[in-house]
Amino acid sequence: MELKDKLVSSFFAYEGNGLDVHSPIHDICSDAIKKFDKKGFPTKKEEAWKYTSLNAVLKQNYNLYPKGDTGLEFKDVMRYFIHEIDSYKIAFVDGRYSSNLSATSHDGLDVCLMSSALSKPKYRIIIENYFNKVANTEDSLTALNTAFLKEGAFINIPKGKVVDKPIQILHFSTGKEPALMLQPRNLIVVGENAHVQIIERHQSLTDNPVLTNSVTEIFANKQAIVDYYKIQNDKQSASLIDNTYISQKRNSHAFVHTFSLGGNLTRNNLNFYHKDEHLDSTLKGITIIGDKQHVDHHTLVNHAYPNCESHQDYKGIFGDRSTGVFNGKVIVEKEAQKTNAFQQNNNILLDDKATINTKPQLEIFADDVKCSHGCTVGQLDEDALFYLRSRGIPAKEAKALLMYAFANNVLESVKIPEVKARINKLIAKKLGVNLGFEL
Amino acid sequence: MLKINNLHAGVEGKEILKGIGIEVNAGEIHAIMGPNGSGKSTLSSVIAGKEEFEVTEGNIVFEGEDLDELSPEERAHKGIFLSFQYPVEIPGVSVTNFMKTAINETRKAQGLEEMPASEMLKKIREKSELLEIDRKFLSRSLNEGFSGGEKKRNEIFQMAMLEPRLAILDETDSGLDIDALRIVANGVNRLRSKDNAVVLITHYQRLLDYIIPDFVHVLLDGKIVKSGGAELAHELEEKGYDWIKQEKVSN
Ligand SMILES: Nc1ncnc2c1ncn2[C@@H]1O[C@H](COP(=O)(O)OP(=O)(O)OP(=O)(O)O)[C@@H](O)[C@H]1O
Ligand SMILES: [Mg+2]
Numbered sequence: 001m002e003l004k005d006k007l008v009s010s011f012f013a014y015e016g017n018g019l020d021v022h023s024p025i026h027d028i029c030s031d032a033i034k035k036f037d038k039k040g041f042p043t044k045k046e047e048a049w050k051y052t053s054l055n056a057v058l059k060q061n062y063n064l065y066p067k068g069d070t071g072l073e074f075k076d077v078m079r080y081f082i083h084e085i086d087s088y089k090i091a092f093v094d095g096r097y098s099s100n101l102s103a104t105s106h107d108g109l110d111v112c113l114m115s116s117a118l119s120k121p122k123y124r125i126i127i128e129n130y131f132n133k134v135a136n137t138e139d140s141l142t143a144l145n146t147a148f149l150k151e152g153a154f155i156n157i158p159k160g161k162v163v164d165k166p167i168q169i170l171h172f173s174t175g176k177e178p179a180l181m182l183q184p185r186n187l188i189v190v191g192e193n194a195h196v197q198i199i200e201r202h203q204s205l206t207d208n209p210v211l212t213n214s215v216t217e218i219f220a221n222k223q224a225i226v227d228y229y230k231i232q233n234d235k236q237s238a239s240l241i242d243n244t245y246i247s248q249k250r251n252s253h254a255f256v257h258t259f260s261l262g263g264n265l266t267r268n269n270l271n272f273y274h275k276d277e278h279l280d281s282t283l284k285g286i287t288i289i290g291d292k293q294h295v296d297h298h299t300l301v302n303h304a305y306p307n308c309e310s311h312q313d314y315k316g317i318f319g320d321r322s323t324g325v326f327n328g329k330v331i332v333e334k335e336a337q338k339t340n341a342f343q344q345n346n347n348i349l350l351d352d353k354a355t356i357n358t359k360p361q362l363e364i365f366a367d368d369v370k371c372s373h374g375c376t377v378g379q380l381d382e383d384a385l386f387y388l389r390s391r392g393i394p395a396k397e398a399k400a401l402l403m404y405a406f407a408n409n410v411l412e413s414v415k416i417p418e419v420k421a422r423i424n425k426l427i428a429k430k431l432g433v434n435l436g437f438e439l
Numbered sequence: 440m441l442k443i444n445n446l447h448a449g450v451e452g453k454e455i456l457k458g459i460g461i462e463v464n465a466g467e468i469h470a471i472m473g474p475n476g477s478g479k480s481t482l483s484s485v486i487a488g489k490e491e492f493e494v495t496e497g498n499i500v501f502e503g504e505d506l507d508e509l510s511p512e513e514r515a516h517k518g519i520f521l522s523f524q525y526p527v528e529i530p531g532v533s534v535t536n537f538m539k540t541a542i543n544e545t546r547k548a549q550g551l552e553e554m555p556a557s558e559m560l561k562k563i564r565e566k567s568e569l570l571e572i573d574r575k576f577l578s579r580s581l582n583e584g585f586s587g588g589e590k591k592r593n594e595i596f597q598m599a600m601l602e603p604r605l606a607i608l609d610e611t612d613s614g615l616d617i618d619a620l621r622i623v624a625n626g627v628n629r630l631r632s633k634d635n636a637v638v639l640i641t642h643y644q645r646l647l648d649y650i651i652p653d654f655v656h657v658l659l660d661g662k663i664v665k666s667g668g669a670e671l672a673h674e675l676e677e678k679g680y681d682w683i684k685q686e687k688v689s690n
Binding site for chain 2: 386387388389391392393394398404406408409
């Protein structure tokens with residue numbers, strides 16, 4: 001059976017995902033499965049999926065309802081956490097909450113589970129106000145996720161709260177199932193003047209295929225600061241479709257860094273919606289892949305109000321037969337005067353067979369705006385390489401140094417030193433070098 | 440130390456060096472002068488191992504070993520250093536990190552342990568003082584936004600850090616102000632010993648007032664057409680290259 005049919009029929013077999021009719025999201029889920037049933041998975045015929053084919057990934061016979069606790073211990077997976085720092089942790093194993101890997105909290109903030117937010121009356125108002133409110137309900141993958149909503153992270157930061165330590169969200173898959181499909185759903189509400197830092201990672205522990213279709217909704221209320229890091233360094237058997245939607249209110253600042261260093265197929269749909277004036281959005285990414293890996297960044301910044309800024313800076317390094325896509329869409333609506341929107345996408349192709357499709361997509365309807373975009377595709381600079389080698393730095397290290405240097409702008413803006421150090425290490429490992437210092 | 444025999448080299452089928460022969464012994468200073476486009480930088484790049492250039496005839500022997508098969512880094516590990524006419528800007532890599540990597544990679548290749556951090560710092564301090572380089576400079580991205588003179592001074596700082604056996608300085612004096620010239624020349628002189636050698640490529644007598652060469656060679660259209668002592672540089676300064684060109688024609 002095709003994956004689509006399997007999903008739809010299993011939805012109805014489980015009677016609307018097992019939700020009772022009084023659940024605040026019962027109707028949302030029923031609508032969502034209808035939407036998905038109608039649209040199906042995106043194909044290359046759609047403009048937004050022209051360069052990314054899900055065909056091969058969808059061919060696996062994924063288990064949709066994995067069994068429960070697998071007895072995974074913290075020491076087994078510690079290295080996937082940024083364990084050098086104290087943090088809140090919300091961990092999932094094969095799609096289910098793992099209490100022994102987690103450190104949640106209800107003390108002055110809520111760092112807990114989507115399932116409890118959906119079932120507890122005290123969160124009902126938040127669910128009604130925020131759930132599925134910024135996610136694009138027309139998007140079939142988002143709808144699919146909504147229909148199958150079971151679990152994920154729920155983070156609620158009250159007004160004025162500066163969260164004392166980062167929150168880590170980890171999704172592990174153990175390989176107990178021959179093939180597994182996961183659909184985590186996260187809701188993050190950051191109150192007025194509140195600050196939060198979040199680190200997210202998906203990690204497969206074996207080579208069994210995993211397909212994750214994740215949806216994250218983030219709400220940054222007035223003056224809130226949200227600093228979000230996505231570490232994508234999964235096994236080459238794992239594919240990820242990450243749909244992230246961010247809604248921003250006045251004077252808020254939202255930063256999302258995406259580090260794509262692994263995985264089989266990775267698609268990032270990162271969407272920012274401005275709901276008021278004087279706010280800024282920062283989207284940065286480093287992609288370093290090889291073999292036949294594929295990473296696709298589709299970003300959207302919707303400037304709907306005046307006096308806002310957006311900054312995008314994505315660097316990509318592609319080796320072997322790897323393929324990359326960058327599509328940066330910026331919409332500046334008629335009302336959004338005095339918008340500053342900057343976009344930068346620079347790429348290095350290390351091999352003849354590697355490719356990148358990069359495309360800025362600016363739709364500007366206001367006249368008093370400053371928008372710039374630049375994309376470059378090149379090779380490593382031969383003169384720079386010779387310069388470094390003439391000082392005794394071997395070719396491999398010299399290349400790595402230049403690649404670091406190339407990506408450095410993005411690394412520099414990482415605000416958690418331990419995350420920066422970790423990304424440094426992952427990059428060094430990816431490049432197969434030890435430079436003996438961190439940039 | 441360095442023996443260049445009938446060296447022919449070029450790029451994409453175009454011959455630039457047309458039979459060069461020079462011998463440089465330990466303890467010597469050689470100056471190479473010659474008009475623009477005569478092949479001076481090409482010669483230094485070929486010695487340093489730039490793969491873009493193809494050696495079609497002749498060879499370069501360093502310490503008894505033919506360099507032909509050696510990569511640029513291997514040549515550096517053997518003690519060959521090139522101060523670039525146009526140092527490359529490398530944003531995102533600080534001078535300090537660059538130097539640390541260069542020194543430790545060289546030591547690794549020589550079978551030595553990494554240099555202890557304290558020793559590295561001491562050395563960096565010492566050499567940056569010698570060249571009167573501000574400490575702030577060292578944390579900046581390599582050559583990025585450096586002025587012409589600053590780049591050149593930074594090249595000599597790197598040379599002082601790496602302590603090469605053979606240093607080729609390609610127009611290191613160009614773009615230096617009078618004080619900087621003195622500082623750089625002083626740096627070079629401090630490095631001199633009976634065990635190492637320096638090849639200076641320059642257009643001007645000025646530098647040779649500070650670093651007095653044992654030999655001066657004139658490179659013209661890919662060939663050494665005249666060699667002499669320090670006095671030859673004075674003669675060139677006075678008379679230019681025309682008389683040599685004529686001499687060549689009449690020969
Ligand atoms: N990569 C290259 N491709 C084509 N021609 C080259 C290349 N490199 C050098 N040349 C040519 O070779 C000749 C010698 O160049 P080179 O840079 O060695 O001269 P130079 O003596 O150092 O000159 P200057 O005094 O101006 O620095 C020039 O005509 C130059 O245009
Ligand atoms: Mg030159």
